[in-house]
Amino acid sequence: MPRAPRSPRLGRPPSTNSADTRQRILDTARTAFATRGYESATNRTLGAEAGITAGALYHYFGSKFDLYLAVYDDVQEQVYRRFNEAVEEPATFRDQIEAVLDVAHQMNIEDPTLAQFLGSVRVDMRRHPELDVALRESTAARQRFFDRMVAVGEQTGEIDPVDGDRVRALLLTILIGLTDAVSGSPLRHRNAIDGIKSLLEGKLIKPI
DSSP: OOOOOOOOOBSSOOGGGHHHHHHHHHHHHHHHHHHHHHHHOOHHHHHHHHTBOHHHHHHHOSSHHHHHHHHHHHHHHHHHHHHHHHTSSOOSHHHHHHHHHHHHHHHHHHOHHHHHHHHHHHHHHHHOHHHHHHHHTOOHHHHHHHHHHHHHHHHHTSSOGGGHHHHHHHHHHHHHHHHHHSTTOHHHHHHHHHHHHHHHTTOSSOOO
């Protein structure tokens, strides 16, 4: 079976395709970091997988550390843009969380590397203190999103204001659990989401 032709290697790209090349680097680096981790992914292999030289990679990102942070920011932007779109119309907290769960499942089907990367980030942060310091400062978007959802629940009476912090912690646990525990299997991911919905509706576990 003949091998597929290799992508042409690029030097410093012209400005006309800079945005496309930068996004291609982010996409390929996301997959590399998700599958091999921060330490094992090298600038040479990252550049080769993106179809550019290591020198061209430095043109866009000054270091592997900078590239990792850029990938993280890109993933966060993609995820929370979709989450914010999902909660624009639902008027209750329960409807909003169900909409977020559904869009999380859809994103996992469309591009599993998003969840894979976010799962690997937590491992890399434990192994590399410099990543831990940098990324802990990048949670503002997530916090604003949780605050917005909790505020809706408080306004509708679904959430007692004294329980706001508990609900935020629950939301974080749910989303991390979906990412780390079941995102590798679309069926288990769907079952987990359906289970969470049933739990919210009081149908999953019967009182005794």
